[in-house]
Amino acid sequence: MSDTTILLVEDNELNQRLLVLQLARLGIQSVHVVGNGIEALDWLDRHTCRLVLADCQMPGMDGYEMTRRIRARERAHPAGAARLPVVALSAAVLDDDKAACRAAGMDDHIAKPSRLAALHAVLQPRLPDLVPATPPTAGAVT
Amino acid sequence: MKAPSFCTAAVCEAAGGDATLARELLDIFVRTVPPMVLRLRHALARGHAAQVAHEAHALKSCLALVGAGSASATCARIETAARRAGTCPPPPEGTRLCADIGDIVDRVRRHLGAVIQLEEATR
Numbered sequence: 001m002s003d004t005t006i007l008l009v010e011d012n013e014l015n016q017r018l019l020v021l022q023l024a025r026l027g028i029q030s031v032h033v034v035g036n037g038i039e040a041l042d043w044l045d046r047h048t049c050r051l052v053l054a055d056c057q058m059p060g061m062d063g064y065e066m067t068r069r070i071r072a073r074e075r076a077h078p079a080g081a082a083r084l085p086v087v088a089l090s091a092a093v094l095d096d097d098k099a100a101c102r103a104a105g106m107d108d109h110i111a112k113p114s115r116l117a118a119l120h121a122v123l124q125p126r127l128p129d130l131v132p133a134t135p136p137t138a139g140a141v142t
Numbered sequence: 143m144k145a146p147s148f149c150t151a152a153v154c155e156a157a158g159g160d161a162t163l164a165r166e167l168l169d170i171f172v173r174t175v176p177p178m179v180l181r182l183r184h185a186l187a188r189g190h191a192a193q194v195a196h197e198a199h200a201l202k203s204c205l206a207l208v209g210a211g212s213a214s215a216t217c218a219r220i221e222t223a224a225r226r227a228g229t230c231p232p233p234p235e236g237t238r239l240c241a242d243i244g245d246i247v248d249r250v251r252r253h254l255g256a257v258i259q260l261e262e263a264t265r
Contacts, residue, residue: 011200012200012203012204013170013174014167014170014171014174014203014204014207015203015204015207017166017167017170018156018157018167018207021157021160021163021166021167022156022157022158025158025160025163057199059196091199091202091203091206091218112203112206113156113203113206113207114156115155115156115158116156116157116158117158
C-alpha cells in the first residue's frame, strides 16, 4: 500500500511539471504521475491515494472514461468502497464541459492552465492539511 | 496584424509569483513545444484529423500557460473541428499557426536569454 496523496493523470509534460510544482507549493510532496486513464486504473489496482487530478482529453483513455470506471469499481465493491475524489483538469470551461465532467462522476473542475489559488480552493475542502496558496514576497519575474 | 507574443505575467501568475518556477516552466516550454509543432505540421500535411486534434490540444494548453491567447484560441478552434467534424484547417491557416507558434517560442527563448544575462550582470 502506498501513501500517495495525489494521483496526477496528465499527458502533457509542461502541465505535469506545473502541477507537481504547484502541489509542492501547497505542501503536497507525494504525487504520482501517469499519462492516461489506462495507466491510472492500473496504478489504482495496486495503490491508494487521497485524490485524483485528471486531464479530460488524453490518448488511450480519457479522463471521463477513467472516472466512469473508477465509479463502477466503487459500486461493485462488496463492502462499498469509499468514494475517491476525482477533480477534472480541463481547458474547456463551458457549461456543457462541466456537465460532462459531472456526468462522468467527477467531483470538481479546475481550468487549465492551473492557477495556484484556484488549485488550493478546489483541493482544500478535500485535503484540509494544505499549505495556504500565498505567493512569495520577493523574486517575482518582471 | 499584431505579432504573436507571450506574457510573462501569465507565467508568473501560474507560478504563484515564484520566479524560479516561472523560469523552469519557460525552459520546459521552449524544449517541448517545437516537437509538438513538428508533429502538428506532419499531421496537417497528412490530413490526419485525430493527430491534429491531439497536437492542437497539447499546444493549446502550453500556449495558454505563457499567455499566448490568440494562438491558444486558434489551437482550440482547430482541435474542436478535428474532433467533432474530423476536418483539418486549410494549409495556409495551419502553416500560419505553426509559424506564429515558432515566433512565440523564439520570443520566450530571447526572454530567457535576457533573464540569464541580467542575472550574470548582477552577480
